[in-house]
Amino acid sequence: MKPVRPDRGIRVDAGDRCLKGQFSAMASPCEVLVDSDDIAAAEHLTSLVANEAWRIEDKFSRYSPGNIIDRINTARGEGVPIDDETAQLIDFSVTLNELSDGKFDITSGVLRRVWRFDGSSNVPTRDAVIEAMKQVGWHRVDWKSQILTMAPGMEIDLGGIGKEYAVDRCAGLLRNTTDAACLINFGGDLVATGKPTRRDAWKVGIEALNAQKHESDRLVNLVTGGLATSGDARRFLMHDGIRFSHILDPTTGWPVPDAPRSITVAADSCTQAGMLSTLGMLKGAQAEAFLDAQGVQFWSNRGNGATSCGQA
């Protein structure tokens, strides 16, 4: 039997022309909007989604002692056999690493030991960054036959993929379980599974990060597909008047210069949207040009109300 955690409950209320299930997972408020009046059905669907989200959180969180990530990160140079699901996520991250010329890297979490994005001015020394970089880089990892081996001190973190992956997995569960159109929203990363019956589309607000009044800057009509946002106005460092974004380039160990404050991308799945917004952030000043070239719809925010968007 699973231990009962007080923070793991679900709640279903009436939403705007839908039923709204709520719970908390992956340090985010999570919602399941169901185009239905059947409260029992909505409770069932919400618990299905919540259990899958908690399962993924427990399995891949780097804060859960004893899980696969913890075992990999504490193996001290020993090879760790990897289960199929984890291996698929690692394989996916390897593809992203190749597609981004090394800028997307699940070993980059080590840099957090020297970079603390708390709005302060604690910029690390050049030497500290060089030292940390010795333990960063997917090319240093030995990954074959579903066994992962890396040097002591190195770490992997699937946090850059986990939430989007969870959203898409849960969307798959809902599609297999119900014909009702649903919207899953895990802290801003979301997927819609179809057109709701009582409106044209699900209405999703994209917040302007600089907005004093907490109003949605733009409203997006989503019928199917995923939306994901990268970036956070509250996570930055100020040093000598320079604002360092929290997007670290694992090929240099330094924050990506001129990255937008946030990027929201619409794509067929939440995973694709999330990866494109992350890769866009890693392109810094070229973020918008990169996303334009992908032919995807996106909204970038560079602060001061300067938003731009591209259309497919």
Add this chain to the structure above:
Amino acid sequence: MDLAVAAAAATDGLSMKNKDRNCIGSALAAATCTLLGTTALQPVQAQEDPGWDFNTSLLYYGEGDDRVQDLSLKTLSRRTFVDDRILSLGLTIDALTGATPNGALPQSFPQTFTKPSGKSTFTTPPGEFPIDDSFRDTRVAISADWEQPLGRLYAMNVGVSASAEFDYLHLGLNAKLSRDFNNRNTTLSGGFAFASDQLDPVGGIPDPLSQMRIVRDDDDDNGNSGRSSNDSKEILDLVLGVTQVMSRNFLMQFNYSYSDSSGYLNDPYKILTSVDPVTGEAVPVPQIPGTEGPSHLNYYEHRPDSRSKHSLYTQGKYYMDGKVLDASYRYMTDDWEIDSHTIDMRLRWPVGDGKYLEPHLRFYTQTAAEFYSISLVNDGQPLPEYASADYRLGDFDAITAGMKFGWKTGGGNDMSIRLEMYSQSGNVSSSQLIGSQADQDTYPDMDAIIFQYSYQFGK
């Protein structure tokens, strides 16, 4: 075509190698399918919520020497519908006062003219260009435009417009079709505009090259004046254009346009001074006791009843580090023998915090119409078939220089102010000058100031 999108399309098409490096979409989709254990993903259907956009501006245009002043209030409302269909509605209201010089030459003595209404006169002091400054008018213009894609590569645009002022009614319609080629790097477009304008001048339509009337009380346009009350003209414009993405940062446009006007093309208020062939001074007319009327001999102008223009236009937009240079050149030639060249340059220069400065420079030069003449010679010979002293048909140069400053409001809307100076100066060929005209001003140079405040906001 949006430049950012166009520029991206350009990168897409540069080379296969480049495309492979930049476009990761298919590789990412394949990896995602593998990760999620599916063979196909439901395609995304997302669209920004359509809504109304409003662009409003207040413009002041003022010519020096108390000539034309215009206060113009303009609003353009745009509603974007699903599938990129766009409805635009425009409304402009102009309050106009003052007039342009009537074409008569300044003299070293006062001159009296009959007003267009034919009911009173005005007198111009020596040395000044005669202007009937009693002119006031309000112009209301409306327009509606519909834009929509037709299939994947075509787009069309249709519109209607109308404007009305006291003595003028304009009705117009236009349509444009464009098609994208070459990975949307090239857009070809073709369009036409047709306008039918009716003039209903104060005092009726004067006969071409007839003498200015004396004041008469019984005048009712259709009665004893013998004038018709209105006339009309039709204008057809055809445009062919190509927009080409040259590189990531560089967009060019080329247009050819043909314009054909026919019908009543005169300005019913414009006259020419009849001058002495030796002194070059205005010829006095004998005054009939008990009547009021012009002190000197003047003729109403006469222009051909058709005009065709050909124009070539090229524009380049160059993006560099957030700055945008927008430069264009236009060459126009017509069968009235007016040739003109226009060079226009703007540089949008971001100065941080969503603010920008935009300097603007424009140079214009044109040759005179073949029938442009500063005066008519009173030498007993028959008058020429066509003649006009309208300074806008003369040989002149003009410079516009200005600066725009734009910023974002707290609510994320756009505001801007623009201040521009316009200066126009004419060149009257010495072969046209007779006698004392060489010592007089023969071309009414003009300076104007333009101030505009704009506010753009969403719903």
